[in-house]
Amino acid sequence: MLPFTPGQRIYERWQQEPAALTSLLPSDYGTSIKVYRKVYKDCQISYNDNR
Numbered sequence: 001m002l003p004f005t006p007g008q009r010i011y012e013r014w015q016q017e018p019a020a021l022t023s024l025l026p027s028d029y030g031t032s033i034k035v036y037r038k039v040y041k042d043c044q045i046s047y048n049d050n051r
Contacts, residue, residue: 037045 035047037047039045
């Protein structure tokens with residue numbers, strides 16, 4: 001059993017999943033912008049002066 005599903009076996013939880021899932025509606029979004037940023041040693045990046 002998983003800690004997030006107390007009292008339920010994985011198979012039982014898996015049987016409940018399809019009812020809770022819905023498909024996403026198609027939406028348009030732009031992918032034409034490319035932004036190159038420096039990655040710091042601590043794996044952070046800066047974007048619009050926010051780090």
